[in-house]
Structures are given as C-alpha cells and as structure tokens.
Amino acid sequence: MKAGIVGATGYGGIELFRLLHNHPQVETITLYSSSQAGENFEEIYPQFQGGETHILQDLEPQKMKENLDVIFLATPAGVSSSLTPQLQEGRAKVIDLSGDLRLKDASVYKQWYKKEASDGETLEKAIYGLPEWNKEQIQTADIIANPGCYPTATLLGLGPLVKEGLVKSDSIIIDAKSGVSGAGKNPNPITHFAHAQENFQIYKVNQHQHIPEIEQQLFEWNDSIEPVTFSTHLVPMTRGIMATIYVQLKKEMTEEELREKYRNYYESQPFVRVRNKGSFPCTKDVYGTNYCDIGMTIDPRTKRVTVVSVIDNLMKGAATQAVQNMNLLFQYDERAGLAPLPVYP
Amino acid sequence: MKAGIVGATGYGGIELFRLLHNHPQVETITLYSSSQAGENFEEIYPQFQGGETHILQDLEPQKMKENLDVIFLATPAGVSSSLTPQLQEGRAKVIDLSGDLRLKDASVYKQWYKKEASDGETLEKAIYGLPEWNKEQIQTADIIANPGCYPTATLLGLGPLVKEGLVKSDSIIIDAKSGVSGAGKNPNPITHFAHAQENFQIYKVNQHQHIPEIEQQLFEWNDSIEPVTFSTHLVPMTRGIMATIYVQLKKEMTEEELREKYRNYYESQPFVRVRNKGSFPCTKDVYGTNYCDIGMTIDPRTKRVTVVSVIDNLMKGAATQAVQNMNLLFQYDERAGLAPLPVYP
Amino acid sequence: MKAGIVGATGYGGIELFRLLHNHPQVETITLYSSSQAGENFEEIYPQFQGGETHILQDLEPQKMKENLDVIFLATPAGVSSSLTPQLQEGRAKVIDLSGDLRLKDASVYKQWYKKEASDGETLEKAIYGLPEWNKEQIQTADIIANPGCYPTATLLGLGPLVKEGLVKSDSIIIDAKSGVSGAGKNPNPITHFAHAQENFQIYKVNQHQHIPEIEQQLFEWNDSIEPVTFSTHLVPMTRGIMATIYVQLKKEMTEEELREKYRNYYESQPFVRVRNKGSFPCTKDVYGTNYCDIGMTIDPRTKRVTVVSVIDNLMKGAATQAVQNMNLLFQYDERAGLAPLPVYP
Amino acid sequence: MKAGIVGATGYGGIELFRLLHNHPQVETITLYSSSQAGENFEEIYPQFQGGETHILQDLEPQKMKENLDVIFLATPAGVSSSLTPQLQEGRAKVIDLSGDLRLKDASVYKQWYKKEASDGETLEKAIYGLPEWNKEQIQTADIIANPGCYPTATLLGLGPLVKEGLVKSDSIIIDAKSGVSGAGKNPNPITHFAHAQENFQIYKVNQHQHIPEIEQQLFEWNDSIEPVTFSTHLVPMTRGIMATIYVQLKKEMTEEELREKYRNYYESQPFVRVRNKGSFPCTKDVYGTNYCDIGMTIDPRTKRVTVVSVIDNLMKGAATQAVQNMNLLFQYDERAGLAPLPVYP
Structure with a gap:
C-alpha cells in the first residue's frame, strides 16, 4: 500500500x-x-x-x-x-x-x-x-x-464505568499529567530544557481543548454525564501520560467487581491491559508502545474510585x-x- | 546558639x-x-x-x-x-x-x-x-x-477554605506530586535513576501515612470534615511538590471572593504567596526556598474549585x-x- | 530456534x-x-x-x-x-x-x-x-x-585509523560518556535519582576495566599502539554512549581523505553510519537501535583529529x-x- | 551601593x-x-x-x-x-x-x-x-x-601547570561538558526539552568562541603554549560544567608533587577547592555556588595528567x-x- x-x-x-x-x-x-x-x-x-x-x-x-x-x-x-x-x-x-x-x-x-x-x-x-x-x-x-492523547488515556480509563452508568454524574475529576513532547516541536519558553527540567507545571486549568472531546464521548456513552473537571500538568519527561481519575459510584461495589467490569470490556482488546489488585502502572510501562495500562482501587474510607490510566502520548x-x-x-x-x-x- | x-x-x-x-x-x-x-x-x-x-x-x-x-x-x-x-x-x-x-x-x-x-x-x-x-x-x-512535606503543601492550600467552613465536607480530593528526594537517601529500585527518569509513577494509593496528618489538622479547623482522597505520585525531578486540590463549595462564590479569603489569611505571612488571577505556580518557582505559592480558580462549568499549592519538599x-x-x-x-x-x- | x-x-x-x-x-x-x-x-x-x-x-x-x-x-x-x-x-x-x-x-x-x-x-x-x-x-x-559498551563505541570509532596505521602510537585519548543504565540495575548511591539527576560525574579515572579490552583489539590491528588514555563519565540520562576521541596523525591528511577511509570500511556494514562533513551525531540519534553513528573532523589549528562515536549502550x-x-x-x-x-x- | x-x-x-x-x-x-x-x-x-x-x-x-x-x-x-x-x-x-x-x-x-x-x-x-x-x-x-564559563573552569584547572611551565606545549586537550542553561534563555530546537533530555550532544567542534579566550590567558602565563584542542558538549541538566583536561608533562612528577602545586596556588583562594587523592568532583558538588572544585591524577601507564575541574556555569x-x-x-x-x-x- x-x-x-x-x-x-x-x-x-x-x-x-x-x-x-x-x-x-x-x-x-x-x-x-x-x-x-x-x-x-x-x-x-x-x-x-x-x-x-x-x-x-x-x-x-x-x-x-x-x-x-x-x-x-x-x-x-x-x-x-x-x-x-x-x-x-x-x-x-x-x-x-x-x-x-x-x-x-x-x-x-x-x-x-x-x-x-x-x-x-x-x-x-x-x-x-x-x-x-x-x-x-x-x-x-x-x-x-x-x-487526542489525553482523551485516549481518560476515555479508556472511564469507559466501563460510564458506559454501564455506575458513576455519579457530576463526580468525575481527571488529574492528567503529560510529558513535554505533548506540547509539540516548536520551541517556546515553557518547553525550554532549562525551564521544564526539574520542574512540574500545571497549565490551561479548566481550559484545555481536550475537555469537550472527552465529554462528547462520555455523553455518547451515557447522556446523564455532567461536565467533568480536567487538569493538565507538564512532567519533566519526554513521553507518557498518566490520567489519575476520581469518581464516586452510584452504588457500592467491591474492588473485585469493579476490576471484573474492566476485564469484561478489555479482555479481547490487544492493547489495553488491566492490572491486578494492588498493581498500578507507571508511564514507562508503556513507553514506545500502543498499550494503555489501567489500574484501579476503591478507597474503603471515602468509597471513591481511583482509576490510573497510562499511555505513551506519541504512540497510543x-x-x-x-x-x-x-x-x-x-x-x-x-x-x-x-x-x-x-x-x- | x-x-x-x-x-x-x-x-x-x-x-x-x-x-x-x-x-x-x-x-x-x-x-x-x-x-x-x-x-x-x-x-x-x-x-x-x-x-x-x-x-x-x-x-x-x-x-x-x-x-x-x-x-x-x-x-x-x-x-x-x-x-x-x-x-x-x-x-x-x-x-x-x-x-x-x-x-x-x-x-x-x-x-x-x-x-x-x-x-x-x-x-x-x-x-x-x-x-x-x-x-x-x-x-x-x-x-x-x-x-510532613505533603501536609504542608496541602494544608496551606486548604486552610482558608476549611477554616471558614466553605467546603462541602466530603468533597476534598488532593492529587499530589513529589520529586524523588521525598523518598529519602536510601537507594532502592523505585528511585534508581534508570527507572525513575522519563517515568511518572503513582504509589501508596489511598495508603500514604500523611493522610491522617492532613485529616487531623483539617478536623481541628472544622470538625465536619470527612475523610479526604489523597494520591501521591513520583515526578522525575529531585525537589518540589505540587498539590492539585479539588473541592466543591457549599455556596457559590466568585473567584475574586475566593482569592480575597486567601489573601486575608496570608498577607502577613512572609512565606506564603497568593497568585493573581490566571497565574498558577510551578514547582521551580519555590526551588530551594521556604515559600509556598498558591494559585486558584473556580470552573464556571462545574463550580468546582481548583487550588494549586507548591513547595520545595526538602525546604518548606x-x-x-x-x-x-x-x-x-x-x-x-x-x-x-x-x-x-x-x-x- | x-x-x-x-x-x-x-x-x-x-x-x-x-x-x-x-x-x-x-x-x-x-x-x-x-x-x-x-x-x-x-x-x-x-x-x-x-x-x-x-x-x-x-x-x-x-x-x-x-x-x-x-x-x-x-x-x-x-x-x-x-x-x-x-x-x-x-x-x-x-x-x-x-x-x-x-x-x-x-x-x-x-x-x-x-x-x-x-x-x-x-x-x-x-x-x-x-x-x-x-x-x-x-x-x-x-x-x-x-x-563491552565503551569498547564498541571506541573501537568502531578508531578502527579505520588504527588498522591503517595512520595514528601516532601514543596519542590516543578517549573521553567517554555513558547513560546511567550502564551501571546496571542494582541500586546504589551513585545511581540514586536524586544524586545522578542534574549531575555530571566522572568515575574510575584511568581504572575502567574496559581499557584492556580496547587496547587488546587496537593492538591486534596494529601492534605499535601504546596504552591509551580512557575516561568515563556518567550522564544524567538512561541510555547512550558518546566517545569523543582525540588522535594525532602520523602524516597530514585532509578531512575528506579521512572520511573516505571510514566510508571504505563501513559502507557495507548496515549498522555503522558515517556522517557527512560538519555533522556530528548525538546519542538520541541511535536511541533503541543497533546503530553506531560516527562523525569526524580535523582541526586546522592543531592538526588533531576528533572522532565522535555514539551508540545505545544497552543495544549496540x-x-x-x-x-x-x-x-x-x-x-x-x-x-x-x-x-x-x-x-x- | x-x-x-x-x-x-x-x-x-x-x-x-x-x-x-x-x-x-x-x-x-x-x-x-x-x-x-x-x-x-x-x-x-x-x-x-x-x-x-x-x-x-x-x-x-x-x-x-x-x-x-x-x-x-x-x-x-x-x-x-x-x-x-x-x-x-x-x-x-x-x-x-x-x-x-x-x-x-x-x-x-x-x-x-x-x-x-x-x-x-x-x-x-x-x-x-x-x-x-x-x-x-x-x-x-x-x-x-x-x-566565560568554559574558560573559568579550564583556566582554573590548567593555571598551576601552565604558569610553571610543566606542560608539553602542544599537548593540551580540554573535553568540556555543560548544562543546557549555557545556551541561554532563547528557545531553540537544540534546547527543546524533548530534544535535549535523554540526549548527549557535541557542538561547535573546534569552533567555540571560548577557544581564543582560553589561549590568550594560557599564552599570558606561558608564551610557549600552542593552540589547544577544546570540545564542548551539552549535558541533559540545567547547570554545571565539567572540564576534563588532558596534558602531558615535560618531566615526570609524582601525583603528590602535582597536587602540591595546585594547593600552593589555591590555598589562599576561598573559592577553589583542590580534592584529595582519589577524589574527583561532580558538578553537583558546586551547584549554585561560586566554587571551582579540582581533582587530578597521573596515569602510571601513559604518564598523562588528567585534571577535572567543575563549576556552576551560571555562578562561578x-x-x-x-x-x-x-x-x-x-x-x-x-x-x-x-x-x-x-x-x-
């Protein structure tokens, strides 16, 4: 071809x-x-x-x-x-x-x-x-x-929960972190090595253009979903995105049940890997690949779900x-x- | 002496x-x-x-x-x-x-x-x-x-809101990120350069020993506060902490009113600097100093408050x-x- | 198999x-x-x-x-x-x-x-x-x-010159720099992220065990070669070696003639790339590959040859x-x- | 004032x-x-x-x-x-x-x-x-x-040897490495984080404008000195210079005698520190300070002297x-x- x-x-x-x-x-x-x-x-x-x-x-x-x-x-x-x-x-x-x-x-x-x-x-x-x-x-x-890079990590991390209507509609918070290559090749003061190295920066708070892309898909899965909170940070590394996602469940569920939902959706997908209990991915686990790795837990104290989804921003x-x-x-x-x-x- | x-x-x-x-x-x-x-x-x-x-x-x-x-x-x-x-x-x-x-x-x-x-x-x-x-x-x-390092960044970021009872008691989420020096001087596989560099890691999800320290102080300020969600990540840099804090307000408030609350508490404190509208600190802004820099905004779409608090973990x-x-x-x-x-x- | x-x-x-x-x-x-x-x-x-x-x-x-x-x-x-x-x-x-x-x-x-x-x-x-x-x-x-990693970069960089007997026998100096992965997986104080990052270290000065390996091969090519000076440094990166090699020629030669020697030896070798005039490789040019890239020049002021040879230490x-x-x-x-x-x- | x-x-x-x-x-x-x-x-x-x-x-x-x-x-x-x-x-x-x-x-x-x-x-x-x-x-x-930054590290490292006429006049090679801040604040492709991180680059080979500055001072100390070989590299860190300097001595000397020469010149200088036998400085040893730290040795195999001189390029x-x-x-x-x-x- x-x-x-x-x-x-x-x-x-x-x-x-x-x-x-x-x-x-x-x-x-x-x-x-x-x-x-x-x-x-x-x-x-x-x-x-x-x-x-x-x-x-x-x-x-x-x-x-x-x-x-x-x-x-x-x-x-x-x-x-x-x-x-x-x-x-x-x-x-x-x-x-x-x-x-x-x-x-x-x-x-x-x-x-x-x-x-x-x-x-x-x-x-x-x-x-x-x-x-x-x-x-x-x-x-x-x-x-x-x-987009952020939507990919976020949507793969939220898909099973939102599709099945398990999530309180106004409870979604995504705290996302990206390597500097996400800012593109054009040099600027933010991506200057001497500024970006040994530094952790937040940017475009509540204003990132990937927000409507995320919400459009969430809404397609479940039209009761309300606007999400989505923050983006710049990590002093070249590649990699981690989305740390916080949601509240409509009904209590065990962590095993939760993980099972993810496995059901992704077991036939060659590029999404759901982690075992207690294991959370880091961005290097997917460096240079098309994988999205997902870990999750439920905090017994707050009942809140934390989903961790990582990709290589330039790859997946x-x-x-x-x-x-x-x-x-x-x-x-x-x-x-x-x-x-x-x-x- | x-x-x-x-x-x-x-x-x-x-x-x-x-x-x-x-x-x-x-x-x-x-x-x-x-x-x-x-x-x-x-x-x-x-x-x-x-x-x-x-x-x-x-x-x-x-x-x-x-x-x-x-x-x-x-x-x-x-x-x-x-x-x-x-x-x-x-x-x-x-x-x-x-x-x-x-x-x-x-x-x-x-x-x-x-x-x-x-x-x-x-x-x-x-x-x-x-x-x-x-x-x-x-x-x-x-x-x-x-x-502790995380509690310092978190508590200075949350103080005015919690002390004045402005926050919904079960809405506090703190997504914290730290440089690798926070893990101490003893070498281990997590802090090995070849593992930690070009990597972003989450650790001790919902289990960090700084959680009760944060909650103890929040509770002292306001005894209606419920358990918080607190996540910790390792950034490929040596120093610096950013706590990105999400809360919901009990009552609507303008961003100007919010900022004014912070200024009132901190104007006489030489080491806390409240940022102007639209300005958010990065960790390098406080590198090697005793400063805690705080930025904040309210998302008009979700009404959620985002507070960004940075310190040098080894200093402040x-x-x-x-x-x-x-x-x-x-x-x-x-x-x-x-x-x-x-x-x- | x-x-x-x-x-x-x-x-x-x-x-x-x-x-x-x-x-x-x-x-x-x-x-x-x-x-x-x-x-x-x-x-x-x-x-x-x-x-x-x-x-x-x-x-x-x-x-x-x-x-x-x-x-x-x-x-x-x-x-x-x-x-x-x-x-x-x-x-x-x-x-x-x-x-x-x-x-x-x-x-x-x-x-x-x-x-x-x-x-x-x-x-x-x-x-x-x-x-x-x-x-x-x-x-x-x-x-x-x-x-070894250092010998590979060094020997590919020196081969044509030594094999043809063009080099003054006591003039070889190799200033080599390696990413931290070269030190292996076992954590130690030198490879701790907080020590190695934002740091450039020299180690084992004149005592690196790769010295006899380099000399053995040089000697096999040309038994008039005398002991070389070989220094090793640790670069705050995970992968990559650059050997900056300095030699004096026995007889004057133009840079074009020099480059031609290298091309003759390596044109049939799929993993060695000789750079054009004025182009020098950086370690990222061979990241994750089996390539060795080589650049070279002759200083008209000192008549000294500088050869720059880069590999990925974990690969080539x-x-x-x-x-x-x-x-x-x-x-x-x-x-x-x-x-x-x-x-x- | x-x-x-x-x-x-x-x-x-x-x-x-x-x-x-x-x-x-x-x-x-x-x-x-x-x-x-x-x-x-x-x-x-x-x-x-x-x-x-x-x-x-x-x-x-x-x-x-x-x-x-x-x-x-x-x-x-x-x-x-x-x-x-x-x-x-x-x-x-x-x-x-x-x-x-x-x-x-x-x-x-x-x-x-x-x-x-x-x-x-x-x-x-x-x-x-x-x-x-x-x-x-x-x-x-x-x-x-x-x-200049490179001349400072180089000249402090070479001073005692050249001033006393101990060095073969055509034997001086300086292999220098600098953090990225040396390239200044203007963003460009070379200093883009995604290019410079996890990378080691050589630049301006034999053409750096600090060469005549170094030679002018060396010549002032000793007018028999011939042109030097001077190479500059970019290290993926923000600050710091290491000059690894190679020279041949006119007459044999013990390492102790050599170190003593340096101590004599610098003992009254508050910002130059001569290291003990076997100790070589890394750039982090002078981070953020006005110090120049100098280590040295003589290779018994080649009789060549290696001097290692480090400064913070933005400071000293x-x-x-x-x-x-x-x-x-x-x-x-x-x-x-x-x-x-x-x-x-």
Missing part, C-alpha cells in the same frame, strides 16, 4: 514515518511538508539515514487522493479542517491526528479551538478512532478523527493509534507493525 | 546543616549519626569542604539536652518517638522532622506507620509546627512536630520550615537564615 | 527478552535467574504482560546445552567464566555479554577485574563479537565474547549486538529482529 | 538580581532591558514576588554612569562592545558578563565572534576578571571583562564570579553575598 504523511517533520509525523517504515503492508511512504517542501527528510533527521531518502513534497490534494491509499494528517489545529474535504472522493482514506474533526458540534470546536470548524459533511463523515470502543464504525470509515495518544486505525480500515491484523513490547529501562 | 542535628547524613539533615551554617544566630553545629559516628562529614560530602570540619557524633541524650539549645531530629520513622522523651527536661528545644510526633492519637499512628507511637505526654507536648496557622503555640513550645516541606520554627521558638526574625529568592533556572 | 537468557532480570537480559520476542526466527525463549528462580517474569516486569508468561528457571547447564540452540549470558562479571565451560560440547552456542571472556590474557583479566579468569581453552575458543571487524570468525564460533553496546552476533552464528540476515529506526523524540 | 543590571531578564541577569538582592552592601538594584522596558520584572518572574517590585528600565547610559556605582552587563555578544564606552568617565564601574571585552586582539574577536570588536581603548582598560589569578589588577579596574561561570569581582572592586570581603554551600541533593 501507498501511504502519505502530511506534517512529516513534527513529532507525530516523525513517529508515523518510523512506524510505517516498519509496517509489513506499507510499500511506499510519501512525506509532505508545506514549510519544508524540497528538503531532504534524512538530512533534517540524520537519525533516519541508512535506507532510501525522502524529499519532502508540497501538498497536491488532487494527486494525493488519487495516488495514495491512506493519508495521515499530522498537522497543527486548523489545517485538516479545510484540507480533508479536498482529499475526499478519491482512493485515499484520511486519518487526521489533529483535533479538527473530533468534535461533532462546530460551535463547540470554535469555542475551544478559537478557529472555524470544518464543514458539516466532513465532520459527519469523520469517525472517532478509538478502536477499543468503536471498531465497527472505524472499519468502514473514509475519514478517521484520531483521538497519536501515531500508533493512527496505525491501529489504518490496520482496521484495511482489514490488516490490528497489531500489524505495532511493536509489542516497551523499551526498558 | 548551639544547634545539633541527629541524622545529619540524610537529605533532611544535609539541608539543615547548610541552612544552619548560614544562619546568623547559630554559633556551633554538632552533627550526630548513629550509623556513621566517628566519620568526617566533609569527607562523606566533599561539597561542604572549605570551612571547619565536623566529626559525626554518637548520640548522648543526656549531654545533648544540657549542652545544646536546639536539637533537630532528621531521623527515620520510629526513632524520635523514643529519643525525644530522653531529650526533655534540659536546656534544649526539640524539633522533630519525622512523622513520629505529629499524630495526637497513638492508635492512628500505629495504624498508618505500623510502629508503636511515642508516649502520651510527649505527644501532648509536641506542637504541630505549621507556622502560618500555629504561630503562638509554636513560640512557647518545647517540642515541635515539624509537618522539611528543613527550612524547621528553621522557621526554630526562629519562632527563639524569638528571632521569622525569616532569619532563610534565603529569600529561588534559584532559577 | 530455542533461545535461553541467563540473568534475565538485569538490564541486558530484559532487552534481550524484548528483542528475541520480536525476532522472526526465535520460537521459544527460556529465562534463567539464579536469584529469582520460580518467579513469574511478567509479574516482576508487568510492562511485558499481554502474551505468554515466563517462569524464571534455575540453571541446569547440562539440560540447557542440549535443549537450547543459543544461550545468552547476561550475568555479572565472574559468572560466565565458570559457567561457559559447562555449556560446551552440546548443541548450544554461547553468547556472553559479560566481560569474562573478552580478554585473552588471564593475568590481564585478573588485574583489571580482580577475579580469576576462565580456563585457557574457553578463552581461546571465545571469539570477540565485533561484527563489523570480525564477521568471518564469528560465523563459525561456538562462543562469542560480546564486546549489549543486547542488539548480541542478537547481531546470533544472526551471524546462525546465518540469518544480519539485520533480522533489529528494529532499524530510532525512537524520536 | 547602587547597582544596575542590563539584560536583567536573561539567565545571567536573573541570577545577578538574586545575588545582589541578598548582598549585604547593595542598597538598590535597577534593572534594564531594551526589549522589555516598562514591564514589571516580578510579573515576568513571579518566583521573585514578595518584596519590592522592579520596573524594567530603558537604557540611558548618561544617567546610568552618573547614578550607579556598578553596572553589570548581562547582554548578548555585540552589545557591550558599544555600550561600555558610553558608560565611562562617570561614577560607575562596569562588569561585562559577555565575551565582548575579553579578547585583547580585535581581529581575533572578529574572527571568532563574527562581529566588530569594541574600540582599542576600551579593550585596553578591560581587566580580565579571573580573581584567583588577577586579583590586584581587578581591584583597581574601571571595567571588568568577566570570564557568570553571576557569582561577577559579584566576586564587584567585591574586589569595592574592597568588600571577597565572599560577601556569595552563599558558601551548595544545595544537595
């Missing part, structure tokens, strides 16, 4: 390149970059030298949609909303890693992203690519809205999840090309 | 040494270590060479209590519970940095620390050394139970707070010897 | 497990651990859960050498010197990742390792597994002495190099199972 | 502010910034809130030189070369932390800095502010050229050394305001 990556020089694009390069079904990879077209990808990133070289291409939507089987959009917010429609009605499937096509309600997009949303038809066609919960729809989609939170979606779109083995074990230490 | 440090080679002891060395009122510092008595402190820690040398002394409680003005106990849990009584009835004041004397209820201590508590008289005499809330009692104390969470307590015990300027500005970057 | 890993719970063993798990030719992996026999590997390392489970086995040399095709020894110094002889005369090939079988001269081993060397026959049979320079011998070996410096040797031993594609592109960022 | 800091918002300026704020002799500090004039320093850096506030001022050389006692220039290369002359003939002494006034030969400056040098008179008046070697000249200077390599120079200029205690002990861990 022939794959294209738009925005190939950003963190998401780089990881897609690495993954597709190792993917058994991908024959050619074409790299696109509006800002660096004409440059040699392997000169910008000499760590990828050793095989064939790739010249960054200018975008030509007409040609792309006819010649490629799949196009990954690893672009900043505001690009794919207008680019995706131009890539329709051809041969190519589109997998968008940005937030542009995730929110069904254009006004909500505008409110949180401060940009105009894509057209209604495109938003309608875009299927939310969370494979563990949406596999069937993904398999027949033309456009995939690949989930972006690039490997996009490849997982590609695998589903093209009826490959869901695990094809997704290296199964994490690097340690 | 003559000061002694017991447990001088641990992280708390080292910082106490550094601080007392710079303190304008301290004339002599005697260092004690049961495991390394006889060794030269400046050979173990060559970074402190350049002035006089200190030989680590064996403990001699009788002599210590007569010859010293103040004794800092920077010892592991279980030591000061029996050592402190032996240091009474002499000239010396005792400032205990361990958790042994903080909990008034011996059975609660035993439950969370898995050790026998100190005797009732000692527990009774020990004054909880949180100067911003307890200054008068501290000034006349013989024994100070220096607060241990050594500088101990010196602040010493200053109060001896009627020195509360700020004496406490370097006022953080190192940056 | 059937593979066994002795010392499976150490850093080298863990990486071997991950690599063999992904290797197309490896059917079964048996894990051995003398200290943790009987335990479940996937419970010790929950990040590897998701597939089959492995119980750590006690060593049974007789059975191992008959049932296994290849045995990797990822053991501390002093183990394989006595274990390897017990694994001979069977079906299994042995790849030893420790330093026990690298030095041909038993007295040199004893001098630098402070232990007794293996027997003469075993030392004789052990082939130094640096594939870029020793491929033919490796292919027919029974025992491979897998090179240990586990992937061992798999590369396995591939050669069994006539597989040299690149089989060795992920070709580095993770970035 | 009245102090001014030009370039107050850069890393050097921030540290100067912190130091002068704690300095017993400094009454007022005025902060200047051409790019952020009019802004509130404590709003840009909320970590400094708690005392008086400072509005960043526009440069007014005429007024500054009349009203201030000392002016620190913490500006990028190319600023002080033209600003310093405008600050002459008034009351103020000038301490320049940039490289503009360090090189006596204008053509050398131009060659390495790619900018025009300052005028000859200013260059002539500027005294190289390395107090351990230049105290007398400093005390009567009007302009101090504060040494910039801000504290500038304050040390101020103390000398104004006949204060050389140690005034310079916190004597390093933060650990």
